[in-house]
Amino acid sequence: MSAEAPLVVVSGLKRAFDVSSPWITRLIEREPRRLLKAVDGLDFSIARGETLGLVGESGSGKSTLARMVVGLLAASAGHVLIEGVDIAAKADPVARRVVRRRMQMIFQDPYASLDPRWRVGDIVAEPIRAFGLRQGKAEIEARVNELLGLVGLHAQDALKYPHEFSGGQRQRVAIARALASEPEFIVCDEPTSALDVSIQAQILNLMRDLQQKLGLTYLLITHNLAVVRFMATRVGVMYLGRLIEINDTTSLFAQPRHPYTRMLLDAVPDLTMSGRARTPVGGEPPNPISPPPGCPFHPRCPRATEICRTETPEFVDNVACHLAHGDPNWLAGA
Amino acid sequence: MEAMAEMGETAAPAATRRSLRSRLADSDMLVSFLSSPVTVLAGVITLLMFAAAVLSPWIAPTDPFNPATNFLADSLDPPRFTADGDPRFLLGTDDQGRDIWSAILYGLRVSLLIGGGGVALAGAIGITLGLIAGYAGGWTDAVIMRVADVQLTFPTILIALLLDGVAQALLKGSSHHETAFGVLILAIGLSFWVQYARTVRASTLVEKNRDYVQAARLIGLSPLRIVVRHILPNVMGPVLVIATINLALAIITEATLSFLGVGLPPTQPSLGTLIRIGQNFLFSGEWWIVAFPSLTLAILVLAVNLLGDWLRDALNPKLK
Amino acid sequence: MSEALLSVRDLRVEFATRRGKLVALDGVSFDIAPGEILGMVGESGAGKSLTGLSIINQLDPPGSVVAGEIRLNGARIDNLPPARMREIRGRRIGIIFQDPLTSLNPLLRIGDQLVETILAHSPLSPKQARERAIAWLAEVGIPAPDKRIDGYPHEFSGGMRQRVVIALALCAEPALVIADEPTTALDVSVQAQIIAVLKNITRRHGAAVLLITHDMGVIAETADRVAVMYAGRIVEIGAVADVVRRPLHPYARGLMAAIPTLETRAERLAQIPGAMPRLNAIPRGCAFSPRCDRVFARCLVERPPLLTIGHRKVACWLHLEAAEEGR
Numbered sequence: 019m020s021a022e023a024p025l026v027v028v029s030g031l032k033r034a035f036d037v038s039s040p041w042i043t044r045l046i047e048r049e050p051r052r053l054l055k056a057v058d059g060l061d062f063s064i065a066r067g068e069t070l071g072l073v074g075e076s077g078s079g080k081s082t083l084a085r086m087v088v089g090l091l092a093a094s095a096g097h098v099l100i101e102g103v104d105i106a107a108k109a110d111p112v113a114r115r116v117v118r119r120r121m122q123m124i125f126q127d128p129y130a131s132l133d134p135r136w137r138v139g140d141i142v143a144e145p146i147r148a149f150g151l152r153q154g155k156a157e158i159e160a161r162v163n164e165l166l167g168l169v170g171l172h173a174q175d176a177l178k179y180p181h182e183f184s185g186g187q188r189q190r191v192a193i194a195r196a197l198a199s200e201p202e203f204i205v206c207d208e209p210t211s212a213l214d215v216s217i218q219a220q221i222l223n224l225m226r227d228l229q230q231k232l233g234l235t236y237l238l239i240t241h242n243l244a245v246v247r248f249m250a251t252r253v254g255v256m257y258l259g260r261l262i263e264i265n266d267t268t269s270l271f272a273q274p275r276h277p278y279t280r281m282l283l284d285a286v287p288d289l290t291m292s293g294r295a296r297t298p299v300g301g302e303p304p305n306p307i308s309p310p311p312g313c314p315f316h317p318r319c320p321r322a323t324e325i326c327r328t329e330t331p332e333f334v335d336n337v338a339c340h341l342a343h344g345d346p347n348w349l350a351g352a
Numbered sequence: 353m354e355a356m357a358e359m360g361e362t363a364a365p366a367a368t369r370r371s372l373r374s375r376l377a378d379s380d381m382l383v384s385f386l387s388s389p390v391t392v393l394a395g396v397i398t399l400l401m402f403a404a405a406v407l408s409p410w411i412a413p414t415d416p417f418n419p420a421t422n423f424l425a426d427s428l429d430p431p432r433f434t435a436d437g438d439p440r441f442l443l444g445t446d447d448q449g450r451d452i453w454s455a456i457l458y459g460l461r462v463s464l465l466i467g468g469g470g471v472a473l474a475g476a477i478g479i480t481l482g483l484i485a486g487y488a489g490g491w492t493d494a495v496i497m498r499v500a501d502v503q504l505t506f507p508t509i510l511i512a513l514l515l516d517g518v519a520q521a522l523l524k525g526s527s528h529h530e531t532a533f534g535v536l537i538l539a540i541g542l543s544f545w546v547q548y549a550r551t552v553r554a555s556t557l558v559e560k561n562r563d564y565v566q567a568a569r570l571i572g573l574s575p576l577r578i579v580v581r582h583i584l585p586n587v588m589g590p591v592l593v594i595a596t597i598n599l600a601l602a603i604i605t606e607a608t609l610s611f612l613g614v615g616l617p618p619t620q621p622s623l624g625t626l627i628r629i630g631q632n633f634l635f636s637g638e639w640w641i642v643a644f645p646s647l648t649l650a651i652l653v654l655a656v657n658l659l660g661d662w663l664r665d666a667l668n669p670k671l672k
Numbered sequence: 673m674s675e676a677l678l679s680v681r682d683l684r685v686e687f688a689t690r691r692g693k694l695v696a697l698d699g700v701s702f703d704i705a706p707g708e709i710l711g712m713v714g715e716s717g718a719g720k721s722l723t724g725l726s727i728i729n730q731l732d733p734p735g736s737v738v739a740g741e742i743r744l745n746g747a748r749i750d751n752l753p754p755a756r757m758r759e760i761r762g763r764r765i766g767i768i769f770q771d772p773l774t775s776l777n778p779l780l781r782i783g784d785q786l787v788e789t790i791l792a793h794s795p796l797s798p799k800q801a802r803e804r805a806i807a808w809l810a811e812v813g814i815p816a817p818d819k820r821i822d823g824y825p826h827e828f829s830g831g832m833r834q835r836v837v838i839a840l841a842l843c844a845e846p847a848l849v850i851a852d853e854p855t856t857a858l859d860v861s862v863q864a865q866i867i868a869v870l871k872n873i874t875r876r877h878g879a880a881v882l883l884i885t886h887d888m889g890v891i892a893e894t895a896d897r898v899a900v901m902y903a904g905r906i907v908e909i910g911a912v913a914d915v916v917r918r919p920l921h922p923y924a925r926g927l928m929a930a931i932p933t934l935e936t937r938a939e940r941l942a943q944i945p946g947a948m949p950r951l952n953a954i955p956r957g958c959a960f961s962p963r964c965d966r967v968f969a970r971c972l973v974e975r976p977p978l979l980t981i982g983h984r985k986v987a988c989w990l991h992l993e994a995a996e997e998g999r
Contacts, residue, residue: 185716214715215930216927217947219932220943244932244933244934247932248941283934287863289889289892289916289928290935301861302830303861
């Protein structure tokens with residue numbers, strides 16, 4: 019990996035949702051305001067050309083994070099910088115437009131991410147038109163056909179409507195649309211979760227090929243650890259809106275340093291039936307509205323101690339755990 | 353690139369735009385339409401009535417509103433098929449000597465024009481406000497919805513009277529007769545827009561959060577463009593159903609208003625006006641003056657309602 | 673060999689549409705022995721859910737069973753009147769669906785739903801039924817069951833709800849449980865717990881399970897045998913270890929190779945070209961032939977039957993010799 023500055027830098031990113039009752043109810047029943055801290059202070063960076071995977075279960079805040087990184091959702095605090103330029107860029111709408119062109123998103127549900135009333139060709143052409151990347155009908159059409167070819171579809175498919183395609187084909191259209199604005203950075207929010215396994219393999223291979231061919235940078239958000247193992251160069255684990263561990267893929271999977279990471283790895287069904295040793299798992303992801311005090315994971319943690327119940331661990335040395343410092347292998351043989 | 357194409361699923365070869373005919377023949381909607389005799393009948397009747405209304409100047413045997421061609425001597429003649437009927441007048445004449453059959457044809461035209469115009473206006477207002485309320489949310493949404501709630505408390509007749517008075521005051525010198533058309537369309541439009549607005553708002557709220565709208569936001573499209581090009585086409589389904597059923601209601605409303613005297617004048621009558629005129633003669637034995645316009649109105653409204661019912665069921669994906 | 677608990681022979685399900693008949697299940701045959709867990713795996717549209725629905729006679733029109741026999745303990749259940757079928761559902765066949773939100777009535781307390789089922793299928797008094805219900809809740813791992821029995825479904829988390837659904841399916845002590853995607857809507861960490869609960873409870877009560885899922889990992893952990901479905905047919909059936917480690921059918925092989933695991937080190941995932949054919953475009957001969965890398969002439973014209981090789985069956989002409997040798 020080169021020593022150049024990272025392409026994407028996320029610092030202190032927070033997002034809270036106000037889920038309080040209406041103010042009159044609060045007044046009458048003397049209830050306090052309630053804030054749901056979906057994302058509670060995230061810091062990470064992504065180097066050009068790499069794939070950062072973020073894994074988490076429901077309530078981890080990963081979908082909220084995905085939308086904040088591309089600017090679909092405003093942050094309550096913190097910044098997202100693309101090569102040093104803040105994507106919110108309130109002062110400079112031109113700069114904001116320029117930076118927005120450099121990123122795109124692939125959504126989870128192939129059945130909802132394409133406008134059912136538009137033809138596929140128009141869907142893929144829309145970003146080209148919006149950013150003025152090609153002029154004239156002929157040029158745009160040629161570019162659309164080129165993009166469809168890149169994702170494994172045919173030029174004739176441009177005339178069809180989304181409902182005429184299968185889930186996997188629709189996701190290809192979504193990828194073609196994402197590529198149409200010639201971005202450098204693509205956020206992929208569970209891109210294959212709604213697809214069958216054999217189609218997932220096709221799409222993941224396609225995404226990797228495109229990454230090599232076009233020099234793309236990915237932020238891959240998923241709950242599937244095996245997918246992230248295959249696709250990502252670095253992996254971060256989220257729990258209740260916080261990053262609790264981040265490491266390069268090989269190290270994270272070989273020597274997880276946070277008990278939650280260990281638990282996630284153990285929970286993955288063992289397809290190879292290798293009979294590997296697994297600690298039984300317990301509990302369920304907590305409700306983000308009322309997180310436990312201290313370390314948010316302590317109610318489920320087999321190693322929790324007194325300090326875990328009272329103090330929230332800082333994110334230090336790429337892991338947020340009171341007990342994780344020192345021997346990186348401390349969880350092995352549990 | 354060929355290798356990549358091979359790896360993809362095989363798309364159908366050479367997809368040319370299929371001819372309208374072949375797409376229609378295959379269409380689910382056409383089949384469901386043809387499978388119900390009642391719906392087909394309703395469709396045919398509606399079509400015939402629309403045609404009659406449009407072609408009335410040419411099909412009507414006389415122009416009943418040209419005083420020059422009416423002879424008072426012909427007044428109150430019974431229909432042709434009765435004992436003492438005059439062969440010139442298919443359905444008889446009224447007290448002014450106007451041919452009822454011609455009057456119905458012209459009246460149909462006026463009724464449909466006002467009904468259609470009213471529905472179009474209501475739709476335009478309702479869809480626009482519904483889209484704005486749904487997409488903008490927050491205070492805009494709250495304000496528009498409260499205005500809608502207030503609007504619903506006003507009965508249509510009251511609105512018509514109010515507008516009539518305002519029109520008289522503003523356009524001094526013009527008689528009620530000249531402004532009646534516009535007043536009626538405006539009154540119907542203002543009465544019925546709320547239903548469109550609520551339905552469109554509900555659909556907009558759903559579509560707004562779907563990923564394809566997020567994708568459009570991502571490329572920096574303005575909210576106006578997103579609403580018009582993406583959301584509007586996807587919320588039109590229920591609107592069509594409401595519009596069809598509303599058309600029947602609008603025609604009845606106009607008829608009611610005319611019947612009560614705040615609608616169209618006798619010189620340019622709609623079916624409602626004709627019914628009002630005819631009512632006076634019902635008990636003196638000239639039953640045909642009220643009977644035939646009433647029958648026409650009833651059949652028209654029934655046919656449009658049945659068509660609306662079919663459309664609602666046909667467009668409802670859950671019933672399939 | 674003991675008699676099979678459930679025996680399905682040549683099950684054929686068709687959908688009557690305007691454009692003609694679509695064959696959704698084309699001659700599906702398999703057995704489930706008492707107490708065993710048979711996994712049924714396949715991708716969307718393969719027909720695995722339809723198989724489960726056909727067994728309990730819950731196919732929605734225009735789908736209908738047009739041929740085949742389904743026997744429970746030797747007696748036919750596919751031609752029973754609806755009232756008799758209702759008795760069997762619940763008492764002898766328990767059902768677990770994917771979404772616990774729709775399996776549980778949101779307006780009833782879970783205790784009431786459990787007690788209702790227990791009373792319907794056993795001669796207990798209401799008080800005894802309630803105690804039995806509490807015992808069931810404890811068995812599926814709900815903490816403080818005597819208090820939580822009076823809760824409503826929305827007061828439980830997803831995993832807890834699914835445990836309740838499992839209790840509900842088993843409280844009448846059925847011999848067979850049909851579980852259709854029981855863990856798909858759950859988080860990874862919760863999935864593992866629910867699989868463990870399902871496995872333990874069915875073993876303890878001697879119930880057989882037809883476990884329908886698209887997740888091969890769940891099958892590998894839970895099932896004794898597995899049937900792989902493709903385009904409305906079973907293409908391979910055998911012991912889980914055999915099918916997962918040494919799949920015989922090219923589709924099963926492709927499927928296993930395409931699944932990424934924690935141990936995958938390859939640069940590319942093995943992929944099968946194309947997609948499962950739509951119901952109105954199932955190829956002549958073997959349904960997998962257009963996508964198969966080892967296809968030859970016979971595959972294109974003649975559909976392979978399930979050939980027996982030892983304890984396994986595979987529907988593929990490549991294994992014809994091996995099957996004949998075994999005979």
